[in-house]
Amino acid sequence: MKTLNLTRHTLLACAVTLLVGCGGSSAADTAALTTTATTAAASVVDTAPASATVIDNTTASATTALTAAETTTLLFVREEEKLARDVYLTLYNRWGTKVFQNIATRSEQQHLDIMGNLIATYKLQDPVLDNTIGAFTDPVLLGLYQDLVMRGSTSLNDGLHVGGFIEEFDINDLQEAIDEANAGSKPADIIAAYTNLMCGSRNHLRAFVGQIENNGVDYQAQVISQATVDAIVNSPEEQCR
Template sequence: MNAFMTTRNLLLACSITLLAGCGGSSSADTTTTANTAQAATATSTASSATTGSTDASASRPLTTDEINTLLFVREEEKMARDVYLSLYGKWEQQVFENIAMGSEQQHMDVMGSLISHYNLVDPVVDNTVGAFTDPQILALYQDLVMKGSFTLLDGLKVGGFIEEFDINDLQEAIDEAKAGSAPADVIQAYENLMCGSRNHLRAFVGQIEKNNVGYVAQVMPQASVDAIVSTSEEQCGQ
């Protein structure tokens, strides 16, 4: 099992562990105004990842591990989109919809374009919210929606959890690609997605802190999270 697939299994196990504490946090102020500008600009130019480098990468086939990672990231991005859409339906907090439709959908599309470019079979066969090919991703989706449905604050923390883990596993995906066939288009796409995840994390932490609650890192070291959220929003892909 490659390192990225190990992360995949850890992601599911970690999400289930987080559920043990559900319901214990204080209720958030549901009238909080979403930081729409911060969320809407996440991965603003991620779609450029499939242009300008495809000719060079096409001559070097992806390794089996790289293919598995690419397929997983495609469905993982759908999972993030679907969790946020579900939580928006629950809480009507604009940050969830902004990130789901303004960024995660774009992330899905970028991964879909790469899958098409490399003539792979797309695991997203049903675009319905909550429909997944990978049973582990389905379980993760269900667990995170459940956790995020107790209070608005829990929902925002779920957003932080997803983005922290995305940053971690995208870095692993980048390292894997650079050590393998080094496909420039795939690496660029992952880098743009990771940039978007940093912006998303800033957005969720900002909303949590508006409720006078300090954000505690859930996956990454606290110092790494603090370093991200203390810096300005990035213009991804530029």
């Protein structure tokens, strides 16, 4: 479990470093963002629980016993979806660009609810204790939310690049989660949910890249490979379940 968390949070810290290049930040800004993500990542890895707290939920029924790593990932993805929703709603309020509102309200909220239902099914303690925009249990995600909102508030182009970053990060993270589940207890419902969320992330990436390129800017990959990004944006929008 700690190895998986280290991989995820190290990637997050490195990706934030890449993100700051979108708007031409100063060296001081870059160092501050990187330090924030790296410090928070180390804190989460060191304090990662061996298992999640179980709650009494007599209406829920899970068919598979999750491993500790799968449980940690499920809880992380729940807040990760809240991160996307909250950043997009904040950037919509800043720029008034519909792509942020549409993805936040029509898709990310649905993804957040799907993960919440799975947490109830597996009788886990929901990390989303406060649904307020910008409230997070995971300090890594709290720091990332603040960094992304700061970056996305610089210009509309930076905001759209923040959207691209979030979706690339989600695609990478969800594939890791699927691989973990397939190698572990193989929970069919969770794997199906992750697959559906990743389908949505590919569509969102298409939307953000389309907006960026319509503004005359060539989009450069921020987390996953350029070849993977190109393959996604050059293929038709998908019908996700």
